Amino acid sequence: MKIDPGNGLKLLCAQCRLPLVSAPVTVRYLGQAFPVELPRCPQCGYTYVPEDLATGKMLQVEQALEDK
Amino acid sequence: MDGTRVREWEARCVEEQAPACAASCPVHVDARAMLAHLAQGRFRQAYEVYARAIPLPSIISHLCHHPCESACLRAQAGDPLRIHLLERACVAFGRTDIPLRTQRPSKRGRVAIVGAGISGLTAAIDLYTKGHDVTVFEAAAALLPRLCLLGEQTLPAAVIEADLARVRESRMALRLSETVDLARLDGLLADFDAIYLAPGNGPRPDLAGWLDLDDKQRPIVDPLTFATSHPAVFAGGRLRHGDDGAPILSVHDGRYAALSIDRALQGASLTANRDNQGAYASRLYVDTSRHPAAPALPPDIGDAYGAEQAQKEAARCFPCHCLECVRVCPYLEHYGSHPKRYIREIYNNDSIVMGQHKSNRMVDSCMLCGLCAAVCPNQVSMADVCLEARQSMVDKGKMPPSHHEFALRDMAFSQGEAFALLRHQPGRRQSRYLFFPGCQLSASAPQHVLQIYAHLCATLEGGVGLMLGCCGAPARWAGREDLFAANLENLRAQWASFDQPRLITACSTCLRAFKDLDAAPAVESLWTVLEREGLPPRAASAPPVSDYAIHDPCTARQETAVQDSVRRLLDRLGVAHHELGAPGLGTCCGFGGLASFVNPEVADKVVDRRADEDPADYLAYCAMCRDNFARRGKRAVHLLDLIFGAAADPAERADPGFSRRQENRARLKTELLRDLWQEATPTRAARPDLSIADDVRADLERKWILEEDVRQVVRHAENGGARLIDPDSGHVIASYRPAAITYWVEYAIEDGRCVVYRGYSHRMEVGDTP
Numbered sequence: 145m146k147i148d149p150g151n152g153l154k155l156l157c158a159q160c161r162l163p164l165v166s167a168p169v170t171v172r173y174l175g176q177a178f179p180v181e182l183p184r185c186p187q188c189g190y191t192y193v194p195e196d197l198a199t200g201k202m203l204q205v206e207q208a209l210e211d212k
Numbered sequence: 213m214d215g216t217r218v219r220e221w222e223a224r225c226v227e228e229q230a231p232a233c234a235a236s237c238p239v240h241v242d243a244r245a246m247l248a249h250l251a252q253g254r255f256r257q258a259y260e261v262y263a264r265a266i267p268l269p270s271i272i273s274h275l276c277h278h279p280c281e282s283a284c285l286r287a288q289a290g291d292p293l294r295i296h297l298l299e300r301a302c303v304a305f306g307r308t309d310i311p312l313r314t315q316r317p318s319k320r321g322r323v324a325i326v327g328a329g330i331s332g333l334t335a336a337i338d339l340y341t342k343g344h345d346v347t348v349f350e351a352a353a354a355l356l357p358r359l360c361l362l363g364e365q366t367l368p369a370a371v372i373e374a375d376l377a378r379v380r381e382s383r384m385a386l387r388l389s390e391t392v393d394l395a396r397l398d399g400l401l402a403d404f405d406a407i408y409l410a411p412g413n414g415p416r417p418d419l420a421g422w423l424d425l426d427d428k429q430r431p432i433v434d435p436l437t438f439a440t441s442h443p444a445v446f447a448g449g450r451l452r453h454g455d456d457g458a459p460i461l462s463v464h465d466g467r468y469a470a471l472s473i474d475r476a477l478q479g480a481s482l483t484a485n486r487d488n489q490g491a492y493a494s495r496l497y498v499d500t501s502r503h504p505a506a507p508a509l510p511p512d513i514g515d516a517y518g519a520e521q522a523q524k525e526a527a528r529c530f531p532c533h534c535l536e537c538v539r540v541c542p543y544l545e546h547y548g549s550h551p552k553r554y555i556r557e558i559y560n561n562d563s564i565v566m567g568q569h570k571s572n573r574m575v576d577s578c579m580l581c582g583l584c585a586a587v588c589p590n591q592v593s594m595a596d597v598c599l600e601a602r603q604s605m606v607d608k609g610k611m612p613p614s615h616h617e618f619a620l621r622d623m624a625f626s627q628g629e630a631f632a633l634l635r636h637q638p639g640r641r642q643s644r645y646l647f648f649p650g651c652q653l654s655a656s657a658p659q660h661v662l663q664i665y666a667h668l669c670a671t672l673e674g675g676v677g678l679m680l681g682c683c684g685a686p687a688r689w690a691g692r693e694d695l696f697a698a699n700l701e702n703l704r705a706q707w708a709s710f711d712q713p714r715l716i717t718a719c720s721t722c723l724r725a726f727k728d729l730d731a732a733p734a735v736e737s738l739w740t741v742l743e744r745e746g747l748p749p750r751a752a753s754a755p756p757v758s759d760y761a762i763h764d765p766c767t768a769r770q771e772t773a774v775q776d777s778v779r780r781l782l783d784r785l786g787v788a789h790h791e792l793g794a795p796g797l798g799t800c801c802g803f804g805g806l807a808s809f810v811n812p813e814v815a816d817k818v819v820d821r822r823a824d825e826d827p828a829d830y831l832a833y834c835a836m837c838r839d840n841f842a843r844r845g846k847r848a849v850h851l852l853d854l855i856f857g858a859a860a861d862p863a864e865r866a867d868p869g870f871s872r873r874q875e876n877r878a879r880l881k882t883e884l885l886r887d888l889w890q891e892a893t894p895t896r897a898a899r900p901d902l903s904i905a906d907d908v909r910a911d912l913e914r915k916w917i918l919e920e921d922v923r924q925v926v927r928h929a930e931n932g933g934a935r936l937i938d939p940d941s942g943h944v945i946a947s948y949r950p951a952a953i954t955y956w957v958e959y960a961i962e963d964g965r966c967v968v969y970r971g972y973s974h975r976m977e978v979g980d981t982p
Contacts, residue, residue, distance in 0.1 A: 155936040155945065164936070170979040174613075182978070190934040191978045192945070193956065198974040199915075206975050210612030211569045 150194035152183030160187040167191075171202070174209045213604050218559045221597055224590040225552035226495045231532035233295060235494035236283035238464035241265040243280050243295050243529075250298060250526035255519065258526075259306030262299055266463065267337040268330065270307070270374040271359065273299040274367050275459040279491060285532055288500040291508035293529055294517075301522035307374070312382045317343040321405040321477035326392050328355040330459050331449025332410035333379065334466025335473070339408075340384050342474050347385040347404070349392045351411075355379065358412065397422040401444060406473045409440075410449035410466065423447075436489065437482040438469035446472055464490060497534045497589040537584035537594070540799065542817040543807065544584065544594065547574055551584065551592050558601045569610060575601045576615050577814050580689055580805035581766035586797055598805070602691030613952065614975060615810045616690035618916040622870065626651040626682035627699060631877040633680040634706045637669050638888045643713040644674025647738075648703075648726075650719035651682040653852075655873030656835035658880035660852040661718075664738065665884075667748045668716065672741075677710050679703070680881060683722035689806045700729060707733055716741050720768035720834060739833060739851070743777040747784060747855060758863075759788040760849070761826040763841075765834035766800040778833050778851060785854055792825050801837035808840075809916070819844050829863045843867035869909070871919040900926055900966040908968055917955060917971045924948050925957040926966050943969060949977070 155164050164183035169191055171178050183192040193202070229235075233243035242261055249258035263269045276296060284292035321344045325336045328350035340346045354360055355376055359367055380386070392400060395418045400407060409416075415429035423431045424441035431440045431447045438446045448465025450457050468489055472482050506528050512521040537551060538544045547554065554574070561571035578598035585593035605611040625631065631651070636643050647668055649661045668676045684699035707715065715735040717723045726735040760782070768774050775795045782789045792798055799822045802808055808815035823830070823846035830848040832838040841848035842865060853862035868876060875898075885891040902919055904912070912922070929935040929946035936945040938958075947956045954977070958969040 151938070154940070155938055158935045158937050158944070171976045172979055173976040177979070185934075188934065190936070192936060193947070193954070193974060193978060195956070195970070195972045198956070198972050202974050202976055206614065207612070208568070210614060211572050212567075 148194070148196065150196055152192045152194055155183065155192060157185035157188060157190055159190075160185050162187055164192055173206055174212070176209055178205070213559055213562045213600055215559070217600075218555060218597075221592060222552050222555050224592045225534075225550065225555065225588075226497050226590065227534045227550040228552050229494050229496035229534075230488075231496055232283040232285050232494050232498075233280040233293075233532075235488070235496075236279045236491050237265075238279075238460050238491050239265045239467055241280065241299075243293070243298075244531045246302065247293065247295075247298065247526040247529040248531060250302065250522055251529065253519075253523050255302060255306030256308060257306070259302040259308065262302045267334050267467075268375040268463070269299075270303050270371045271330070271356075271367065272459060272463060273303045274371055275359075277458045277460065279460070285498050285500050286506075286528060286530065289503045290506040290528070294508050294511075294525055297511055297517050298522055298526055301517045301519065304516065305519045305522070309374075309378065312337060312341055312378050314341055315343045317474070317478065319478050320344055321473075322403065323347070323473060323477075324349060324392075324400055324404040324407045325410065326394075326407060327410040327412055327449065327451075328352075328386070328388075329358060329410055329412055329449055329462065330356070331462035331466040331469075332408065334463050335408045335410065335448075335470040336384060336466075337379065338467060338470035339473060340382060342470075344474070344477065345385075347387060349390050350386070350388050351391045353389045355386065355388070394418045394422070397442075397445070405444065406476060407445045408438075408466075408469050408473060409445060409447035409451060410462075410469075411451060413450040413455050416451070436468075436486055437472045438465060439472060439482060443476070496532060497536065498530065498532045499536065500530075503530055534589070536587045536589065537592070540583055540587055540797075541594075542799075542821050543577055543579060543814050546577075546814050546817065551588075551594055551597075554594065555597050558597055562601055562604050569605075572605065572610070572612055572615075573811060575605070576612075576805075577807050577811035578805050579766065579800040579802065579807045579815070579818065581800035582769055583766065583797065583799055586769060595805070599689075599691070602689075603693055604691075606691040606693075611691060616686070616692075616806055617952070618870075619686045619806045619809050620690055620692070620695070622874070623651070623682050623684065623686040623695075623699075625874050626680075626877060627702075630874070631680055631881050633678065633881050633884065634710070635884075635889055636677045636710070637675045640675035640677075642675050643677030643710050645672050645716055646677040646679050646707060646710055646713040647716045648679045648681070648683075648718070648722055650717060650722045650835075651877065652839075652873075653718050653835040653850075654680065654877045654880050656839050656868060656876070657850060657852060658876045658883075660850070660856060661880055662883070662887075663748070663856050664718070664852060668741070671745045675713075676716075677713060678884070679706060680877075680884075683717075683719070683725040685721045685725055686806060688725070689804070700725065704729065704733070720765050720771060720774060723771070723774070724767050737771065737774045737777070739774050739777040739781060742855075743780055743784075747781065758829050759790060760831035761792045761828040762789055762795070763792055763801070763822065763830045763832045763837055763848070764795050764798050765832065765837050766798070766804050767834070769796050769798075772796070781851065782831070782854070787831075787854055789831060790826075790828070792822075792830075798822070801832075801834070801840040803836045803840050812914075816844065819846075839867040869913045870916070871909075871913070874918065874920070899923070900930070900961075901964075902926075902968055903962075903965045904968045908970060912968075912971050915972060917973055921950075921955050921973075922957050922959075922968055922971055924950055925955050925971075926959055929957075930961075954978070 165186050166181050167184035169182050231244045234240045246258045246261040266272045278296035280295045281292045286292050323339050323344050323346050325332045325348045328348050336346050336348050417429045433447045438448045446469045448469045449462045453461050509525040512518050557571050561569050575598050580595040582595045585591045654661050684696045687695035718738040723737050802815035802819035819840050833851040838848045838850045847863035849862045882893050885893050925948040928948040943958050943960045945958045953973050955973045957971045960967050
C-alpha cells in the first residue's frame, strides 16, 4: 500500500542525522500483517507514522480487524 | 448469548405487533400504512395497500362493517378514524386496474370453486394468482348474484362491475348457470384436485355420506384451515356464517381456505404458522395520552370524502406505535430501529463465527442505564441484552481491544498504589463505619472528600475508617465480570479486615455494586446518612441563589430513599429546586456503560438532550454526571458544592478531564496520608514538566491520551530513545509504545519545560522491512 508520507520525508533522524526515506515496512495488528511504504531512517530503521495515517486509514483497518 | 433468553426478550418487545385496526380486521388490512400514504396524498399507494388484503376492493369498501373503527385508538383522543370512508376514497382516487397476475407454483393444481359469491371469488382470485387452474361453478346466471340484488342505493352496479372486470378478463373458467350436483361429489373429485365449497347459506343434506355434517346439515369445517372431513374438500363463507355473516367474514374464509388449498396442493402443513389468523386483540402498547384530541372530519361530498378531506382525515392517524424506549433514549434512536430488531441483530452478531461483527459498536454504545426498561410496558431492558452480549464478546475473545482499554486502565489506576488506601479514623483502632468516596468524586472534587470525611468523623460515633479505590463498575460495564468480581472481592476482604463496618458510599454506582454482592455488606448512601446525622454547621449559612433542576444519576434510578434524602437536604439548605420529569425516569449523563469511550457522538447526544430539558442550573449528586454536564457547557453543581459552599461560581467549574482526574486522586491520597495520618509518601515524579495549550490539551483528551502518556514519550526520547527532528520548526517528534498503543508526540524543550504541540496514537505495530 502506498502511503502519503506527509512531511515525513523532510524529517531527520536525530541520532543518525539522516533524512528519512520511503521504505517498505510491515504493520501488524491482531495477528494480521500488511506491507506499506513509510518514511524510515535508512540507517537505524526508525519509522515515522504520519498523524493522518494513524487517525485515518490505519484507524479504519484497526477497527475492521477488531470487528473480525 | 442464551438463545432462549434472547427469544424471550424479543417476544416482550411489542413494537412489531400489528396496530389495533389491522389486528381487529379479519383479513388484516394495514390501515396504518394505508392512512400514512393517504395523509401524504399518495392515493395509488394507499389503494395498493388496501387491495393487497382485499381482492374485491370496490365492493368491500362499500359493504364492510369496519370493525377496525371500533378498535381504533384515536377514539381515546377524539373520534376513531373514519377508515371505512377512507377506504372508499382510496378506491375512488387511487384505483388502478391492473390485470390479475399469476405466479408459478411448484405444483400446479386444478381447483373447483362452488359458488361465485364473495367467499368463492376471493378464493378463486387468490388461487388463480398463485398459479392454479381455477374453475368457478355458479348456479345463477351472473357472478355475485346475491350482491346484484342489493340495489343501486347500497351497491351500485358500476361498483360490482369494477371488481368483476378483471375476473372476466382472466383465464379462470367461469361456468355460470351450472348447478353442481354435490350428491355426485366423487364425479367432481375425479376432475379436480381440490374443491372449495362456498354455495351460500342453507343446509346441505346432499353432502351426507361424502362429508361429516353437523346437526343443521352443514359440513363440519375446521375454523383454522377450513378443511372438511374429506382431505380435498374445503368449505366456508355464508355456508359457515349464515345470512348474518358480514361480507368481510366471507373474504376471510375465502382467503384462508385458499391458503389451505394451496398448501394441500404443495404438500405443506395446513396448520403451521397460522397464529393471529382472523381478528385478534393486538398487544401493541400505545400511549394515546401524548396526542391532543382531534375530532373526525365529516364527509364533504355527499356521504363520501373528497381527496383533500380524505387526506386531512387520514392525517389524524397517530400512527399507533409503542417506541416508548426509543422516544426517551438517544442511543436507541440513533440506530433507527427498536429493541426487537436490535435484540435479533445483537444475537446474530454474537453468533457469527467468520466475518465482520457489525454490531459490536452498537452493543458497546448502550449506557446500561435501564431507562428503557423503566418506561417499557413489558420491562424490556436493552441494558440486560447489551451487558450479556458484552460478556459473551469478552468470553469469545471478540471484544474490540480499543473499546474499553482506556477506561479499564483508569480503573486500574484507582485500584493501584497511587490511589488505593485503607485506614481507621486517625487516632482510632476500630471503625464502626467505613467511608468509600469512590474514584470519580475523588477525581473531580478531592477537597470535598477531605471536607465530608472530616464531617463524618466529627459526627458519627465509633470511628469512621476510609477506603479509597474503585468499585469496579467500569469492569462490569466492559463485560469483564472476572475483573469486576476480583476487585469487589478485594474490597470485601479489606472491609472484613476492619471487622465489617457499615459502608457509606458517596456514589450511587458504588452503592449499587456493593448492594448487588451476594451476602452484601451493610451499606448506605452518604446522602441518607447526612439527612439523618445532620449537615456540617457552616453549610446553611450561605445558600446559593438559584432554583436548581435535579438530575438523578441513572444508578440511583431504583434508590427512592436516596432521591428523597437529596431533596430534603436541599430543603434543609434552603436551596430552591425542581424536578426534571419523574425522579426515576431521567436519562443517563452519557458516561454510563462506558458509552462515551466507544461512541462519543451518541454519548454527547445523550448529555446534550438531557441538558436541554431545562434552562435552570442542574444539581447532580454524582460527580461524573456533574462533570459531563460541565464538559458540554451546561451549568451544573454537585450537592457537595452547595453543602460546603464555594468561593467561585461552582456551576462554572470545568470538567477536569482524565489526566487531571488521575492527578487529583493521587494528590488526595498524598494529602490525606500527610495531614491526617502524618505519613510521608514518596512524591510521584511528574517529570518532565509539561506546557500544553488549552486546545492541544482538549485534543489529547478527545484522543484518550493522558498527560502521563505524553510524559512517557518525552522521557523515552530525552533519555536517548529514537526521535525525529523537523528541520523547519526545530520540534522533536518521538514515539513510545509502553504496551498495546504507540503514542506520538511533537514537542520542544523551551526554558527547561516541555512544550507539547500535538499528540496522536495508533494500535498497529510497525515492524521491520518485510
